[in-house]
Amino acid sequence: MIELRNLYKSFEDKEVLHDINAVFEEGKTNLIIGQSGSGKTVLMKNIVGLLTPTRGQVLYDGRDFVQMNKREQVLIRREMGMIFQSAALFDSMSVLENVMFPLDMFSDQNQADRERRARFCLERVNLKGAENKLPGEISGGMQKRVAIARAIALNPKYLFCDEPNSGLDPKTSLVIDDLIHDITTEYRMTTIINTHDMNSVMGIGENIVYIYQGQKEWQGNKDQIMTSTNERLNSFIFASDLFRKVKEANGNA
Amino acid sequence: MNMILHRFLAAFGQYLILMGKVFSLPERWRMFLKQYVKEMSQLGVDSIGIVLLISFFIGAVICIQIKLNIQSPWMPAFTTGYTTREIMLLEFSSSIMCLILSGKVGSNIASEIGTMRVTQQIDALEIMGINSASFLILPKILGLLTMIPFLVIFSIAFGFIGAYATAIMGVITVDDLTLGLLHDFNQWYVWMSIIKSLFFAFIIASVSSFYGYTVEGGSFDVGKASTNAVVRSSMLILFADIFLTQLLS
Structure with missing residues (x-):
């Protein structure tokens, strides 16, 4: 399990993340979603230690990554796997x-x-x-x-995926999503996926954190998204005609 | 002026911090040795061709120029060979050859590491808990430091072969050239050439790695970093040459 407590990140005077609190559970596909520029990549980088938070805690099964010395951080990193947007x-x-x-x-x-x-x-x-x-x-x-x-x-105990479907066709994206989901369940990993692919959200979103302008706006799962009344979340999720119609159909059912 | 000084000091500070990260014990000796051998091949062995080619022609051209412009009836017959040897030993095979290598090897290092940076390959290493600076840069520095003395010796040898080639063309006789090449030979000059080249090799590998490692942006920035690496390392080689020549002569 990975837990974020009161996480802040600023670049010089600009605050990019503001008081993020979230829990990412073991054996589940945890998604961080949000518009481009909302701060989700910065959040991911803070979680994996590529950036250091200005304030706050990143707890890996209770162990605060930010407070660890280099040696301890290296040991934790050996329990991490990461899939980059560009595959890297x-x-x-x-x-x-x-x-x-x-x-x-x-x-x-x-x-x-x-x-x-x-x-x-x-x-x-x-x-x-x-x-x-x-x-x-x-x-x-x-x-x-x-x-x-x-x-x-x-x-690894922890798997991180930064926009794993970026640049892929919808069918291949589904294959990748299913693979990540199956592996997470099979090996009981704590998986965090950074995405703005709504197919992923609806397909494998067991725990979803929605980031809006550097703040956690909403947290829930893919079923709760359908019934959410959060306007910002709805305008983001149901921006496309297709998902709007799916929601309407769900509402009518 | 203040701005330039500030930027220089900031870059120099970053360079020192990076070198601090580079010079640490490898995490896996097996992987380090694999990288080290690969770099010796990529940076050293792959440069032999260009070093031999340029040295051969420069040796020949120096010999022709000296013969045409300096040699005269009231100068000893060995002057051309002697001067060719001194130029090759004292400057060309160490300083000029390293300037040429800073173009070939320096741009190669900066663009390779820079591309790894912008395609997140360096991030991937860091996430795995690997000291990416040491893993990528240390084998390059040590690989080039190992290979550079060989390149210097090859360069000297092929410069002389180039000079002998002019004898075939009838510019100079083989006996006069041999006499000049052996006249008043000082072995220290060969060592001086090798010692200077070791400093230059360190400059090429470390400065180019620094520019590649600190790239931010995309392919345009990698190209810019590659150019900066060549320009800055060439300038540093020229500055270092003055001090080293003074110090070692």
Whole structure:
């Protein structure tokens, strides 16, 4: 479980995050949603430690990441997996080498065992046969799946995904969403997904935090979204005709 | 003026902090050695071709120019060979060769690390709990420091071969050239060349890495960082050359 307590972040005079309090539960797909520029990427970076909050606490199973020394932070980071918006695969390495990389760095297994584990992770994301390809030779969807395989190679307790569906077609996005959801449930991970893809929200949103202008505006799940009376949330979620019609149909049912 | 000084000091401070992060013990020696060997190949072995080519032609051109412009009947016959040797040993094979390498290797380092920065590959390393500065930059610095003495020696050798090539063209006789190359040879000059090149190699690798590592933005900024890396490291090599020449002569 990851908990945020009174989290603030400012860049010089500009306050980007204001008093964020939220709980992200274990074994659930937790979503951070919000418009572009609302501060959700900054929030994610504060949670994973790429930025340091101006004030507040980021608790990993009760341990405050902000107060930890470098050594403790490194140890926590080895329990994290992250899928970046751009996949962030190492482009000089093959698919297999990318997945083996965290194992090469931190695992004491021998070469054969590390390779076996990497191949298992690739099979888990349905990427058997692409082991020797370079990231530039595979599609965006496949790159995201390699990123997922790399993120789960060390069996992390915490999985972070920064706009994992960005640049993908709706069908591939669904595959990625389902994969992240299945892996989260299977390994009982605390997963936080940063997204503004409404299909993801409606598909895998078990715990949703809506950020509006750097503040937590609403928290609930995908079913509660349908009945929410929060105007800002509704204008964001139901901005498209399709979702407006879905809501109306739900209301009429 | 104040603004420029402030920017310089801020950048220098950032550079020192980065170097502080770079010089730490590798987390995995196995991975470090793999990276180190890769960098020696990428930065050193892959530069051999251009070093040999340029040194050969410069050696030949120096020999021709000296013969045409300085050599005269009342000067000893070995003057051309002697001067060619001194230029190659004292300046070309260390300073000028490193200036050329700052273009090739420096832009390569800055654009590689800069691209890793803007495509979040460095963030990915940090998230894994890896000291990205040390993981990426230390093997580059040590790899180039290891390879540069070899490049200097190859450059000197191919400069001389280029000079001998002019003998085939009839510019100078082989005997006169050999006499000049061996005349009053001071072994220290070879060491001086190597020592200077070690300093220059450190400048090329560390300054270029700094510009790549601190890139913010997109591909345009990576290009700018790459240019800055080459310009700044070239300037620093020229400044360092003055002090090192004074110090080591």
